[in-house]
Amino acid sequence: MAYKSRSSPARQRAKPNSPAADELRRRIATDAARIMAEEGVRDFQSAKRKAAARLGLPETRHLPGNNEVDSALQEHLRLFHGGSLIQSVRRLRELAAEAMRFLARFEPRLVGPVLSGTVTPASAIELHLTADTAEExxxxxxxxxxxxxxxxxxxxxxxxxxxxxxxxxxTADDVPVELCIFDRLEAREAPLSPVDGKPMKRANLREVENLMSEAAGP
Incomplete structure (x- = not known):
């Protein structure tokens, strides 16, 4: 008697734009967010592929967008790290402001998770600097x-x-700091965000200080 094997739900092939495909994307986004929050993975693509592999999905046709993972990450942090998240964001922004004062001659601008507030234990302080040469x-x-x-x-x-x-x-106070160097012409155009594909939000020192003041409240 011949038997037909039955694949698990995670391995069944879902049609693009179908409810099943949407559910796979949601599951991958949720697990990728957890991986980024809990396992120190900073790269969206790596987290998505790792999540897909754990769900038994070797194909990548249903990988969610980075913006979907970022939304899931914000929700994960809100649910599981709400109180500590506020403290972490405050500390990292304070360190970022200190680094920006130290690097003031290079017109530093803060970008990335520390600016957006979606930080994990692996988040680095990311600064864009302007200089005639990187050697400076x-x-x-x-x-x-x-x-x-x-x-x-x-x-x-x-x-x-x-x-x-x-x-x-x-590293400063056990926090990784990353400086990306632009010349004066290049600095005029903001790179595209890996999250939503739009020009990156960038904040100078005064804007970072205002963020901290607003978060501190009256």
Missing amino acids: IGFWLQEHSIPYELTDRRLRFGGDRQATFPAYRF
């Missing part, structure tokens, strides 16, 4: 005896343009 930043860090790692960041811009920028990484 390295000399400044060396002058102040700050050990760093030189790397680069690949960013997207409008018109499907991509560009690679020099970057520096170091």
Whole structure:
């Protein structure tokens, strides 16, 4: 007697734009958000693929968008880290402001999770700096005896343009700090956000200080 194998619900192939496909996207987004919040994964794509593999979905046709994962991450943090999240955001913004004062000559602007407030234990303070040459930043860090790692960041811009920028990484009070360096012409255009594909929100020191004042209340 022949038997037909039955695949599990997670492995069944769902049609695009069907209720089943929407449910798969939601499940992947929810698990990817948990992975980012609890396991120190910062990259959306890595978290989504890891979540899909755990759900038995080797195909990537139903991966959610980064904005869907970000929304799920905000909800996860609100539900499971509500009280500590407020304290974490405050501390990271205070450290960011301190770093921006230290780097004031390079016109620092805060971007990323610390600005948006969607922070996890793995979140870094991300700053965009402006300088004639990237070496200026390295000399400044060396002058102040700050050990760093030189790397680069690949960013997207409008018109499907991509560009690679020099970057520096170091640690301050056990928090990773990442500096992405733009020349004066490049600094005029904000890169696209990995979350929603729109120009990144960027805040100067005064705007960060205003955020902290508003959060502190009267």
